Amino acid sequence: MSVQLPDSRPFKVSFPHMGNYSIPVKLLAEQLECEIVLPPKMTRRTLEVGARHSPEFVCIPFKYNLGNYIEALEKGANLLIQAGGGCRFGYYGEVQEAILRDLGYDFGMVRLLGGWKLRDHIGDFKRVNPRLTMLRALKAYKLALRQTQALDRIEDYVRRNAGFEVQDGAFEEVHEAFLGELDTARDMRTMAEIESRYLGELEAIPTERPDDLLRIGIVGELYVLMEPFSNLFVEKELAKRGVEVHRFVTVSNMVEHGGRKGPAHVDDLIARSGDYVRYHLGADGTESVSMTYQLMQEGFDGVLHLKPFGCMPEVNAMASLQRLSREHTFPILFISYDAQTSETGLKTRLDAFCDMLRMRRQRPGTAGAIASGEERSTA
Amino acid sequence: MSKVYLGVDVGSISTKGVVIDSDGEVLARSYLWTEGNPVRAVKRVLTELETQVDGDAVEVVSVGTTGSARELTGAVLGAQVVKNEITAHAVGTLSRHPDVRTIFEIGGQDSKIIIVRDGVPVDYAMNTLCAAGTGSFLSSQARRLDVPVEDFGEHALRSKRPTKIAGRCTVFAESDLVHKAQIGHKLDDIIAGLCDAIVGNYLNNVGKGKEVLGPIVFQGGVSKNVGVVRAFEKATGHEIQVDDDGHLMGALGVALVARDSGLEAPFSFGVRDVTFETVGEECGGCPNDCEVVIVLREGAYLDGWGNRCPRGMERVRERICPQEESLAGAE
Numbered sequence: 001m002s003v004q005l006p007d008s009r010p011f012k013v014s015f016p017h018m019g020n021y022s023i024p025v026k027l028l029a030e031q032l033e034c035e036i037v038l039p040p041k042m043t044r045r046t047l048e049v050g051a052r053h054s055p056e057f058v059c060i061p062f063k064y065n066l067g068n069y070i071e072a073l074e075k076g077a078n079l080l081i082q083a084g085g086g087c088r089f090g091y092y093g094e095v096q097e098a099i100l101r102d103l104g105y106d107f108g109m110v111r112l113l114g115g116w117k118l119r120d121h122i123g124d125f126k127r128v129n130p131r132l133t134m135l136r137a138l139k140a141y142k143l144a145l146r147q148t149q150a151l152d153r154i155e156d157y158v159r160r161n162a163g164f165e166v167q168d169g170a171f172e173e174v175h176e177a178f179l180g181e182l183d184t185a186r187d188m189r190t191m192a193e194i195e196s197r198y199l200g201e202l203e204a205i206p207t208e209r210p211d212d213l214l215r216i217g218i219v220g221e222l223y224v225l226m227e228p229f230s231n232l233f234v235e236k237e238l239a240k241r242g243v244e245v246h247r248f249v250t251v252s253n254m255v256e257h258g259g260r261k262g263p264a265h266v267d268d269l270i271a272r273s274g275d276y277v278r279y280h281l282g283a284d285g286t287e288s289v290s291m292t293y294q295l296m297q298e299g300f301d302g303v304l305h306l307k308p309f310g311c312m313p314e315v316n317a318m319a320s321l322q323r324l325s326r327e328h329t330f331p332i333l334f335i336s337y338d339a340q341t342s343e344t345g346l347k348t349r350l351d352a353f354c355d356m357l358r359m360r361r362q363r364p365g366t367a368g369a370i371a372s373g374e375e376r377s378t379a
Numbered sequence: 380m381s382k383v384y385l386g387v388d389v390g391s392i393s394t395k396g397v398v399i400d401s402d403g404e405v406l407a408r409s410y411l412w413t414e415g416n417p418v419r420a421v422k423r424v425l426t427e428l429e430t431q432v433d434g435d436a437v438e439v440v441s442v443g444t445t446g447s448a449r450e451l452t453g454a455v456l457g458a459q460v461v462k463n464e465i466t467a468h469a470v471g472t473l474s475r476h477p478d479v480r481t482i483f484e485i486g487g488q489d490s491k492i493i494i495v496r497d498g499v500p501v502d503y504a505m506n507t508l509c510a511a512g513t514g515s516f517l518s519s520q521a522r523r524l525d526v527p528v529e530d531f532g533e534h535a536l537r538s539k540r541p542t543k544i545a546g547r548c549t550v551f552a553e554s555d556l557v558h559k560a561q562i563g564h565k566l567d568d569i570i571a572g573l574c575d576a577i578v579g580n581y582l583n584n585v586g587k588g589k590e591v592l593g594p595i596v597f598q599g600g601v602s603k604n605v606g607v608v609r610a611f612e613k614a615t616g617h618e619i620q621v622d623d624d625g626h627l628m629g630a631l632g633v634a635l636v637a638r639d640s641g642l643e644a645p646f647s648f649g650v651r652d653v654t655f656e657t658v659g660e661e662c663g664g665c666p667n668d669c670e671v672v673i674v675l676r677e678g679a680y681l682d683g684w685g686n687r688c689p690r691g692m693e694r695v696r697e698r699i700c701p702q703e704e705s706l707a708g709a710e
Contacts (some may be wrong), residue, residue, distance in 0.1 A: 045666035322588030329501045342446075349505060352465035355499045359469075 004097075004122045006078040006108035011128060012037045014077035016068035019226045019252055020151055023183050024144040029081070031140045032129045037077040039068040041231035046071055051257050051339045053099055059308035061223035064230055065265040069100060079108045079128065086101070086283035089223075145255060146188055150195035154178055157202050164241035167268040169333065207301050210242055214357050218247045218294040219288040220306035221263045221314050225249050226335050229284050231306055234335070234350070238304075241354045248291055259331060259336050276320045283313035289320045292332065294322070301357045302331035307339040331357060383437040385646065386634025387424060387456065388467065388627075389417045389448035392487025392514065393600060395630040396424035396437070398432055403474055403635055407431035408627055417448035418455055424547055424652040429648040439646040443467075443518065443591045443637030445629050452683035455655050459642035462633050469493050469500040471632025472596055475622055480592040483611065483619075485601035492586050504585050512580035514601045518548050518558060524566065528604075531570055535606025539573035546576030574606035578614050582687075593617040598625035614643045653677060657698050661689040671695040 005011075011034035014023055022038055022231045029036050040046070042064070050067025069080055080100075082093035091143065093111040100107065110128065112121050118141050119134075119202070126132050162171040178198040185191045216238060224231045225247060238245050257265040266280050273290035274297075280286050292303045305321060307314035318334060333353045383406060388395040390413060398407040413420045415633040416537035443460035444453040447465035453461035470665050474496065482493040494502040506512060535541075542564045547680050552573075559569055582591075589696040595617050601607055602621045611619045624631065656675040661668045669691045673683040680700050686692040 040666075043666035044668060319588075325502065326588060326590050329496060331502055334504075346462045348447075348465070351463035352503060352505075354467040355463070355505060356469075360497075360499050360501060 002113050002129045002359050004108045005364070006106060008078050008106060010034055011079045011108075013081065013128075014039060014069070014072035014075075014079040016065040017042055018223060019228060020179055021148065021226070023151060023179065024147040024185075024227065024251075027144045027147060027186070028140055031132055031137060031250040032125060032133065034079070034129070037072055039072040039077075040075070042068075042227070046229075047339055053103060055095075055217045057148070057310060058095075059311055060090075060230060060339065061089065061221075061227075061308060062096070063339060064223075064227065066096050066099065068098060070103075070105075073100070073105045073107060077372065078106065079110065081110045081112065083112045087311070088282075103224050111333065134334045143186070143188065143191075145252070146191050147182060147185065149252045150182060150191050151179075152252040153195060154198055154202070156247075156250070157199060159235055159239070159245040161202070161205075161207055161244075162236070163244060164209045164213070166206040166208055170205045174198060174205065212358055212361060213242055213244055214301045214354060214361075215244045215246065216302050216304060216357075217291065218245060218301050218304045218306065219291045219295075220248070220284065220304075221308055221311050222249050222254070222284050224306045224308055226251070229291065230337060231335075232337075232346050234304065234306065234346065237347065238344075238349055238354075241350060243354065246295070249287065268341075276324050276326070277317075279311055281316045281320075285313035285317035288314060288317040289324070290328075292321055293324060296328060296330045301361070302333065302353065304353075305332055305334050307334075307336055308338040331360070380436060380438045382440045382643075383432065384634045384638045385428070385439045385456075386440045386467075386637060387421060387442070387444050387446075387452055387458075388464065388629035388633065389413060389421060389444065389452045390464075390486055390488070390629075391447055393626070394420035394424050394446075395627050396421075396428050397630045397634055399430050399435075399631065399634045399638070400460055401638065403631075403638070405624065405627070405664065406437070406630065408624070409629075410626055413448075418655050418657070419450055419482065421452050421455060422425075425648050425651045434648075440643040441637040441640065442644075442646055443633035443640075445633040449681075450526075450684060451657065451672075451674065455676075456650060457644065457646065458637070459644060460633060460637040460640050462636050463490055464501075464629050465493065465503055467629045467632035467636065468598070469495070469503075469632065470635050471628035471630070472498075472598065472622075473498060474631065475624070475628075476596050476620065476636055479594050479596045479620075479685060481589075481595045483581070483586075483595060483597040483602075483633065484511060484599040485577070485597075486599040490581055490585050490599070491590075492581075492589055494589055502589060504587070504589065506585050512574055512577055512584055513544070514599070515550070517577065517601065517604070517607075519549075520553070520686040523553070523556070524560075524569070528567070528571065531574070532600075532605035532607070534567045535571040535574045535604075536609065538565070538567040540568055541575050542568045542572035544569070544572040544576040546580040552576055568670075571606060571610075573609040574604070577601070577607055579643060579668040583616060591617070594620060595638070596620045596622065596625070598628050600626055602626070607672070627668040655681070659685075660695050660698065662686065662694050664690055664694050673699050675700070 013029050013034055014037045026036055046067035047071045050063040062243055077225055084090045097109050109150055110124055122137055129296045158171050158175050165171050181194050185194055235245050269286050269290035270277050274293040276293055277286050277289045295303055382400050394413045396409040397405050399405055407428040409424045424503050442456050442458040445462045445464045449461050481496050484491045490494055491505045493500050514593045517529045542559045545555045597619045602625045607696055610620050659672045662671050669686050671685040671691055674681045683692055
């Protein structure tokens with residue numbers, strides 16, 4: 001059984017944070033017609049309480065999720081939602097529920113197991129809100145997807161350009177305002193209008209793109225990629241170093257590829273991996289290798305590979321990535337995340353990585369020197 | 380007066396300084412222990428360097444800092460360049476060994492590998508989790524064996540059959556070492572085994588997946604240990620070069636970066652007589668509790684870091700330097 005309702009009424013629904021995706025998830029959760037209790041913004045305390053009650057060797061997304069749940073329960077939530085995943089994450093909901101029960105919290109849990117299709121989950125949601133119809137759920141799903149696309153498009157633009165802003169914080173300011181407006185949008189037209197208006201505002205921000213600008217792609221495990229707090233704001237740190245940052249793992253992208261487990265998508269990734277992967281590595285591992293190969297072909301300067309410490313699918317990917325890096329002298333920086341909160345080590349490595357990429361650039365004929373400031377489409 | 384450049388490398392264990400001329404020749408060098416007090420160590424380095432240069436003939440026009448205390452030292456010295464130690468080491472080593480293709484570096488608390496091809500650094504890695512392959516591991520084992528770490532090399536070279544010691548992790552290594560000693564392995568063999576263990580750990584951990592090609596230059600404090608040098612030669616099958624100034628490459632590198640930066644500002648060795656104080660405090664403004672550090676020069680705010688948002692610095696600065704005018708307006 002994947003739904004257990006709490007004893008207490010009324011229901012107060014909550015779910016973990018991941019980047020700014022609480023905006024579309026909230027829209028979906030509203031269809032349950034009960035109060036929504038967002039966990040407080042991620043802070044060091046979130047990690048502390050999460051890590052304290054987690055198994056020591058579990059990966060960091062588990063600890064952040066648990067921290068979010070505890071902080072949401074403290075705020076009065078009584079019904080928690082957990083999604084599945086392509087690795088042992090799929091089992092996290094059960095373990096987290098057991099831990100929270102041992103801690104004495106009284107709550108219910110909705111675990112979204114199985115596929116990405118709405119019909120797999122509608123029954124679970126109807127147990128929370130019997131008035132929910134398939135039609136209404138479908139409509140909400142489409143709206144949330146549109147909202148997610150707007151979010152991903154705007155954030156993609158920010159990633160690629162924030163490093164070159166003339167005035168510090170200009171992009172962040174517009175980005176924040178965008179999030180505020182998007183959060184309240186409840187129809188397609190408004191969402192489209194907000195997206196294009198803010199894209200215009202972002203494009204109007206004065207930037208200075210240097211001649212030696214670097215293009216770096218970010219690949220790896222999806223949670224640490226998409227939750228900036230968990231990766232110590234690595235994208236912002238790169239932007240500060242004058243880097244055009246590209247990331248392809250987004251929720252829109254995942255939905256488009258059927259949760260990236262669709263066999264056709266995996267076959268396509270393998271076909272475009274330069275023979276560095278021959279079979280599916282599980283979760284995002286195949287994607288990490290294939291994407292890195294494609295970025296290298298496109299003339300990117302380097303790739304950052306992020307993973308939670310001990311992440312099995314990404315450890316699998318690393319062996320192939322190391323061979324690729326060696327055979328093509330293509331720079332890849334590997335970063336593992338756990339409960340550490342000091343950015344110093346990360347900054348040292350990023351500084352050195354960017355310096356190295358620039359030094360390579362100075363020599364004509366060195367791999368990576370062919371990249372220029374060409375734009376990728378924002379699709 | 381001719382222009383000279385100062386480079387300072389403040390590591391966890393040792394502090395290094397050089398003064399170079401515009402050709403990159405080292406005019407003065409200093410190497411001493413940090414002893415947990417980077418500011419004091421830097422002042423002592425300045426004193427040592429000053430006695431080696433002719434103050435009337437040269438003028439320091441640019442300063443660079445590197446090493447784990449580079450921010451703090453940079454603020455204290457008013458440095459023009461603050462560079463990470465990986466870049467500094469690569470630049471320093473390349474100036475002396477333009478044909479190098481692999482740089483091994485083992486310092487007190489960290490170790491790194493830099494892969495160079497055609498005179499350009501193309502890849503690097505740094506130990507992330509574990510101190511098993513670093514100098515502090517060697518010195519703690521030296522204490523256990525009651526042998527000065529400086530004599531390790533000599534002992535290791537005398538060994539005919541190095542003891543096999545698990546180098547995966549300091550905890551395993553230590554218990555392995557104790558067992559081997561208790562069942563009667565010779566001291567020389569155990570020390571040689573430790574050198575092998577360090578090298579094995581380094582190559583498996585830091586050097587994992589990297590193509591190690593000669594010429595290889597080995598530097599950092601541990602490179603002074605001939606036992607480890609020999610172990611590296613055995614493991615890689617390449618000759619290992621150790622520069623006499625190998626421990627100074629970071630300082631040299633950052634001095635060269637300062638020289639090439641084109642940034643110049645007056646500098647006086649008299650800065651060693653100025654009082655610097657650092658104060659660390661948790662902000663407390665939100666649950667992040669950023670640990671903000673503020674550097675005071677003669678009691679006045681000089682620099683600070685550790686805050687995630689501008690408010691954090693304001694809050695801590697107001698508490699530590701209440702005499703200052705409203706900071707909100709000054710920011």
